[in-house]
Amino acid sequence: MRTPARVALVAALLSLTACGGQAQVNSGAPAVGGSPAVQAASPVQQTVDFGAQYHFADGVTVLVSAPKSFRPSTSAYPRSARAVAFEIAIHNDGDQPYRLSALSVSATAAGTAAKQVVDSTQGYSGIVDAGKDVPPGRDVQVTLAFAVPEPPSAMRLSLRPNATSSVVAVYCGSA
Known part of the structure; x- marks a missing residue:
């Protein structure tokens, strides 16, 4: 997973847990090289x-x-x-x-x-x-x-x- 994607994912997870919500992560198609790419299905x-x-x-x-x-x-x-x-x-x-x-x-x-x-x-x-x-x-x-x-x-x-x-x-x- 690329660093910007990780930062966005961590920010989304932290903001959700700050209000007591549960995070949902949607994974997209694999990126070049076989590692999964995470795509934001919803805004941050x-x-x-x-x-x-x-x-x-x-x-x-x-x-x-x-x-x-x-x-x-x-x-x-x-x-x-x-x-x-x-x-x-x-x-x-x-x-x-x-x-x-x-x-x-x-x-x-x-x-x-x-x-x-x-x-x-x-x-x-x-x-x-x-x-x-x-x-x-x-x-x-x-x-x-x-x-x-x-x-x-x-x-x-x-x-x-x-x-x-x-x-x-x-x-x-x-x-």
Whole structure:
């Protein structure tokens, strides 16, 4: 295995274990000389604490607040006894407009995928301006909510600015 591939593999494994996740490694076809080449099937994960910011190489900087617990209203979808909300600040440091619809956000709570909650009564409507561009030097705030179990548990919020990003910022903490 070549040294850069080993470094990427070790970084991915360390970032996964920092949040308590399990690493998955996909091996590709053998390289010249018969030794297996490891190819990254997914982007490198960079672990970040809630409340901190992460700067992606393409010029997008994100800052995710600590989770705020709330009880969804009866009109919320999907129904959940408890949810947490995150303020996500996105700043475009790049030289091109950033298309907000390219943002990918997913969450897990207690090791299980968490569903996004839409609760318009309480102001959690998802990304309402997804069709808009964020001009260079400007920023936008998005508030997203996710259904979580009653007792506080380990929470991971993964953000990727676009489908071609080689890095996923994984925010970790308790919610």
